[in-house]
Amino acid sequence: MKTNRSIEEINAKIKTGKVVVFTAEEVIGLVKEKGVAAAAAAVDVVTTGTFGPMCSSGVFLNVGHSQPRIKLNEAYLNGVPAYAGIAAVDLYLGATALPLADPANRNHPGEFIYGGGHVIEDLVAGKKIRLVATAYGTDCYPLKKIATTFCLSEINEATLYNPRNAYQNYNVAINLGHKTIYTYMGVLKPDMGNANYSSAGQLSPLFNDPLLKTIGIGTRIFLGGGIGYIAWHGTQHNPSAERAGNGTPMYPAATLALIGDLKQMQPRWLRGLSFLGYGATLQVGLGIPIPILNEEIMGYCAVSDQDIFAPIVDYHHSYPYREGGNLGLVNYAELKSGAVTVNGRKVPTASLSSYAGAREIAVSLKDWITTGQFTLTSPAVTLPSVDASISLKTMPQRDPEEREDQ
Amino acid sequence: MIKQKIVLRFPPHIVEKPTIYHLIKDYDLMVNILRADINPKKEGRLIMELSGEEANYQRAIEWMNKQGLQIMNLEQQIIWRSDRCTHCGACTVICPTEALLFERPEMTVHFVEEKCIVCELCLRACPARAMETLVDNANFK
Ligand code: SF4
Ligand code: SF4
Numbered sequence: 001m002k003t004n005r006s007i008e009e010i011n012a013k014i015k016t017g018k019v020v021v022f023t024a025e026e027v028i029g030l031v032k033e034k035g036v037a038a039a040a041a042a043v044d045v046v047t048t049g050t051f052g053p054m055c056s057s058g059v060f061l062n063v064g065h066s067q068p069r070i071k072l073n074e075a076y077l078n079g080v081p082a083y084a085g086i087a088a089v090d091l092y093l094g095a096t097a098l099p100l101a102d103p104a105n106r107n108h109p110g111e112f113i114y115g116g117g118h119v120i121e122d123l124v125a126g127k128k129i130r131l132v133a134t135a136y137g138t139d140c141y142p143l144k145k146i147a148t149t150f151c152l153s154e155i156n157e158a159t160l161y162n163p164r165n166a167y168q169n170y171n172v173a174i175n176l177g178h179k180t181i182y183t184y185m186g187v188l189k190p191d192m193g194n195a196n197y198s199s200a201g202q203l204s205p206l207f208n209d210p211l212l213k214t215i216g217i218g219t220r221i222f223l224g225g226g227i228g229y230i231a232w233h234g235t236q237h238n239p240s241a242e243r244a245g246n247g248t249p250m251y252p253a254a255t256l257a258l259i260g261d262l263k264q265m266q267p268r269w270l271r272g273l274s275f276l277g278y279g280a281t282l283q284v285g286l287g288i289p290i291p292i293l294n295e296e297i298m299g300y301c302a303v304s305d306q307d308i309f310a311p312i313v314d315y316h317h318s319y320p321y322r323e324g325g326n327l328g329l330v331n332y333a334e335l336k337s338g339a340v341t342v343n344g345r346k347v348p349t350a351s352l353s354s355y356a357g358a359r360e361i362a363v364s365l366k367d368w369i370t371t372g373q374f375t376l377t378s379p380a381v382t383l384p385s386v387d388a389s390i391s392l393k394t395m396p397q398r399d400p401e402e403r404e405d406q
Numbered sequence: 407m408i409k410q411k412i413v414l415r416f417p418p419h420i421v422e423k424p425t426i427y428h429l430i431k432d433y434d435l436m437v438n439i440l441r442a443d444i445n446p447k448k449e450g451r452l453i454m455e456l457s458g459e460e461a462n463y464q465r466a467i468e469w470m471n472k473q474g475l476q477i478m479n480l481e482q483q484i485i486w487r488s489d490r491c492t493h494c495g496a497c498t499v500i501c502p503t504e505a506l507l508f509e510r511p512e513m514t515v516h517f518v519e520e521k522c523i524v525c526e527l528c529l530r531a532c533p534a535r536a537m538e539t540l541v542d543n544a545n546f547k
Contacts, residue, residue: 051492053533111530186496187531194499271492273533283492283534338508350499352533354492355513 003040003294010044010291011375021045021369023362024208024290024301031302040298045369045376048205049222049287049361052198052353053273055184056164056235057282058094059120059262062156063131065089066148071141075133076100077119084133088141092161093119095282108277109182115280118272120160123152124224125267158262160224160270164234165284168206168254169241169310172197172330172349174342177316182277186352188315195312195340195347200358201305201332205288206254208301210247211386212239214291216379221258222287222365225269227374228260230288233383238392247300250309250329254383258286269361283354287361289369291376305332312342322394409457411440411480413524416450420474426452433466434458440523453480453524483524483539486517490536500531 013019022030022043031039065088072084075091079099082091097116104110123129128149137144152158173185174195181188186196201207209215219230234255241253269285292298311326313319318326330340336355339346368374384390414425421444429435435458444450456463470477486506493514497506505521506528508514528537 052494109530113535186533187500189499196496196499271534274535275533276530281533336510336513338510348499350497350508351495354494356493359513 003037003292003298005044005291005293007291007293007376007378013044014369014372014375017370017372019044019369021047021289021366023359023366024048024203025359025362027298027301028202028304031298036295036299036302039302040292040295043292043298046208046290046292046298046301047287047362047365047369048200048203048208048290049285049358049365050166050200050204050353051269051285051357051361052200052283053184053275053281054162054165054167054284055096055281057120057160057162057284058092058116059123060086060157060159060161061091061093063089063091063150064154064156066143066146068143069141070133070135070143070146071138072133073135075131078114078122078130079132080114080116080119095120096279098280104279105277110277112274112276112278112280115272115274117280117282118274120262120282121267121270121272123158124262124265124270126151126153152263160228160258160260160262160265161231162258162284164236164255165258166205166234166256166286166288167199167252168204168210169249169308170198170252171313171319171326172310172335172340173315173319174312174327174347175316176314176318181316182275183315184275184278184281185315186350187276192342192345192347195335195342195349196352197310197332197335197349198352199310199332200353200355201308201336202303203355203358203362205286205290206256207248207303207308209288209290209297210243210249210300210303212254212383213300213385214293214297214379215288216382218377218380219288220374220377221289222285222361222368223258223260223265224262224285225266226260226264228258228286229377230256230379230383231259232257236392237384238390239383239385239388240390240392243386244307244309246303246307248303248308251311254385256383269357285357285361287358287365289365289374289376305336308332310335312340407457408460408463409455410463411453411455413478413480413483414452414454414470415476415478416444416452417474418447418449421448421450422446423473425470425473425475428469429456429466433462433469435462435466441525480522480524481519484519484522484526484528485538485540487536487538490534491515492534492536494533497528497532497537500527502527
């Protein structure tokens with residue numbers, strides 16, 4: 001008996017409370033025990049989750065009009081600069097933005113105690129945010145300076161818009177140098193002292209729909225503890241990365257751009273982070289429901305950590321100088337066991353992404369669906385996948401003085 | 407017998423006095439130094455385990471108090487804010503004593519206070535800033 005299920009059928013089952021939902025972790029055992037066909041027949045939705053540091057996150061704000069009016073030119077939220085070049089009182093605050101006065105890495109490694117990610121966490125937590133801004137003044141927007149405070153409920157819109165989240169796989173970072181280095185992959189001790197990874201592996205959204213067959217623009221998701229949507233493919237989206245037989249990429253590949261109303265999110269799932277020697281960022285909790293349309297999709301959702309591979313990359317030299325190459329592939333079961341073997345040596349591993357958090361998100365999403373609070377959407381358009389022949393570009397670096405007519 | 411890990415803070419004028427010598431010689435204590443941050447003419451800090459006769463230990467503490475040394479039991483030093491911890495695990499490869507420990511298969515982090523030697527490496531290595539110290543470190547930078 002072949003399973004063939006539509007999103008409408010799944011939503012009808014959600015309404016009547018008859019829907020069967022498993023998390024991407026739970027479904028592995030079910031498929032092992034009953035096989036793909038029986039599991040596909042039994043399960044309507046598989047929920048995924050991930051809770052990791054995700055730069056390329058931020059929030060659009062409309063703070064409302066002052067009296068007299070102002071056209072914000074330079075704006076600071078709790079001292080952190082926000083981009084004001086959109087419209088009079090529209091701002092975009094990025095997760096990695098830092099206060100002008102931040103000592104950054106002048107005393108290396110810098111601490112980056114408070115940045116854009118922390119402002120976002122404070123906003124969601126309902127705390128008062130200090131807005132200080134200047135303008136040049138116009139006939140229609142005469143005010144030139146403002147200093148005030150506001151909290152989330154007092155402004156018009158706060159839309160989380162993350163240009164690149166949910167990386168489908170990521171590097172395992174290691175340090176081949178002889179001094180400790182401080183990276184966005186955490187503190188890396190010298191001479192391969194530790195190997196840091198950052199993916200939930202078998203629970204991670206894009207490992208469970210590796211070829212992007214069910215998700216696309218408009219897919220409703222768990223985002224920051226509330227509801228969000230897939231807006232677009234993310235920046236640096238590279239579905240052409242080399243894949244294993246099960247469809248999962250062995251290198252960083254697809255990414256997602258996500259959007260959602262910040263006002264219904266929770267600070268628990270949007271956490272400001274300070275990476276020693278690197279900068280500030282945001283830890284984003286997100287989860288995507290995978291509709292089990294057929295057996296093929298169930299086959300993808302059954303993937304487990306030992307069948308997902310990631311490259312070990314040297315962050316002392318190879319990564320920063322973009323030399324390419326890696327020190328071999330390891331699977332997520334090895335990574336999660338606490339040690340991997342690199343160049344014949346045992347190296348302790350640590351994660352930057354919280355697996356416990358990912359699990360909690362997948363379980364929450366499952367609860368939302370089984371209790372009828374969350375229905376699935378059909379994507380309006382699918383995202384570019386392996387057949388889109390995308391190749392990742394690097395920055396053109398040429399002499400800007402060079403004349404094109406010569 | 408008593409065995410206690412303590413943190414000693416020295417004002418600048420005491421840094422250069424032979425405190426440890428007196429602990430051993432006058433109070434017959436065993437001293438195991440776990441960590442020392444001492445700079446001549448600046449405030450200093452010593453983290454150590456003292457063991458010996460209870461009465462001697464108490465007299466030694468009294469004597470150190472009189473000398474102007476600040477004494478704290480080690481357990482009061484490092485705090486793991488479980489409400490801020492995201493259980494990522496990044497600290498577990500940084501902590502030298504496995505005081506921060508990753509439990510599998512739960513995949514959650516636990517803080518075993520007794521194993522902590524207050525090296526403070528975790529304070530800044532934790533991206534979520536879930537590790538805190540009660541002591542103001544401004545003078546020790
Ligand atoms: S690094 Fe910080 S947030 Fe992560 S597990 Fe350790 S204490 Fe918790
Ligand atoms: S202070 Fe040092 S020993 Fe104590 S928990 Fe932190 S890293 Fe471990």
